[in-house]
């Protein structure tokens with residue numbers, strides 16, 4: 486595959502940083518040695534990671550009182566960055582993916598997709614071959630106070646294959662379409678557009694529909710996945726969220742599970758950080774966890790018809 490220049494620059498940065506930054510090198514080596522289980526639920530495949538290095542991120546809450554770790558003056562000394570417009574591309578020293586980058590806004594500003602969806606599309610295009618994702622401030626972002634996206638190895642998350650299957654068409658314009666994918670683990674809205682303006686228009690419609698179900702939140706709870714180059718344009722997948730964490734996170738004793746699902750987990754890569762959590766995951770437990778976190782099967786039916794869009 487021909488990679489665009491920014492993707493090539495990002496991959497070169499990662500190779501360079503692995504040589505000079507021991508923490509990143511250890512993180513990448515741990516990922517290579519990590520245990521992964523593959524489970525199936527219906528037609529969905531799920532990867533379960535045993536990734537102890539993610540423990541700190543998993544336990545991080547929505548607290549904004551701590552010093553912001555994405556502000557450029559607080560980055561580790563060894564960390565280099567690539568300049569991508571208003572964002573800095575950084576290597577994640579605690580990776581979930583073989584290539585795992587953070588795109589941090591140069592400015593300390595809150596995580597709000599409504600104000601930067603165009604930036605998300607631009608980044609997906611300039612990093613073609615990687616998959617971009619966004620964690621809403623209440624849907625897995627570990628720095629909800631500092632706007633950021635992540636860019637990761639394309640094709641690693643099972644979701645990327647799943648969204649290529651036939652889905653229900655909800656809405657269509659001259660520039661693109663919006664479809665619904667139902668799943669026992671998480672339903673998703675799939676937006677496809679050939680132009681930037683077309684993608685922004687469709688996202689505005691989707692955002693309004695999700696907003697009707699958001700009560701008192703900073704924005705509708707969601708995770709977003711973006712790719713460019715799929716059928717010649719953008720493909721953005723939105724997974725609306727009910728909750729950030731399942732009840733098992735707060736349980737005590739044997740039921741407790743320290744998971745804090747974000748986009749990777751919604752994409753089909755459940756990140757566990759303790760061996761006991763990793764080992765106890767079953768298809769039935771996946772169904773229980775994800776039905777608490779996302780809308781499943783018929784739960785998103787009529788969202789569009791109810792708002793007069795069909």
Ligand SMILES: [Zn+2]
Nearest residue numbers: 553556593631
């Ligand atoms: Zn900051």
